[in-house]
Amino acid sequence: MYKVLLVEDEKVILEGLREMISQTAPQFRVMGTAAGGTEALEFLRSDVPDVLITDIRMREMDGLTLVSKAREMYPDLLMVIISGYGEFEYARRAMEYGVLNYLLKPVERHEWVTAIQKIQLLLDRRYGVSSSQTMDTPGEAECSSGDTRKIIRDVKEYIRLHPDGDLRLQNIADLVHLNPTYLSKLFKNETGTNYSEYVAEARMERAKWLLVNTQLKIYDVARLSGHQSPKHFMLVFKQQVGWTAGEYRNRFSTDEQL
Structure with a gap:
């Protein structure tokens, strides 16, 4: 959306x-x-x-x-x-x-x-969204390899477009009409990454983009990248990236954006 x-x-x-x-x-x-x-x-x-x-x-x-x-x-x-x-x-x-x-x-x-x-x-x-993208995929117990690729592609595109949304596995499974456990298994088999890890990485990438390309306050960056607590966001950002959010912005923003 x-x-x-x-x-x-x-x-x-x-x-x-x-x-x-x-x-x-x-x-x-x-x-x-x-x-x-x-x-x-x-x-x-x-x-x-x-x-x-x-x-x-x-x-x-x-x-x-x-x-x-x-x-x-x-x-x-x-x-x-x-x-x-x-x-x-x-x-x-x-x-x-x-x-x-x-x-x-x-x-x-x-x-x-x-x-x-x-x-x-x-x-x-x-x-990177297909113009024919829909989230109403079939809910069979088993999917063909083509169906699986489309489901996982749609899930990844949905995550990319809604990093600040409710991305709990149950909600995404409801969108694609699959059992959450089955979707989790499909996602890991297709991507090699756990669903929760993929969501966390997508949200961190969104946060990095917002820091470099906007002048939003840090707490707004946290909110818009799906992190409910600004304090937790700043802690996780430092742990994963090696810099604070402010240091990352200063390092990678252009002079015009500062």
């Missing part, structure tokens, strides 16, 4: 966008909303969406200023501007900031669907 931050100061339009996402983009979830740029930036300091969708004309901070600041925080963030203003200059400046789409109000449904499909394709490629 990809996370969307909606920024719009007109409540009716905001709710309309939320409903359109719900109806046309089942792989996307609105994780947060903001009535203006300042509120949106506060949100971005504590969480990382996959997509930012913002109006261009707002009272205390216009959308172009917001996307420029968001781009500084998250260079790879996908962004879409929706506006009632069709002047060429706005569109040109939006493209300079790397905005993926510039849609005019009222947004035509087919234009929206085209835009969101393009975004999903880009995110699927980024995270």
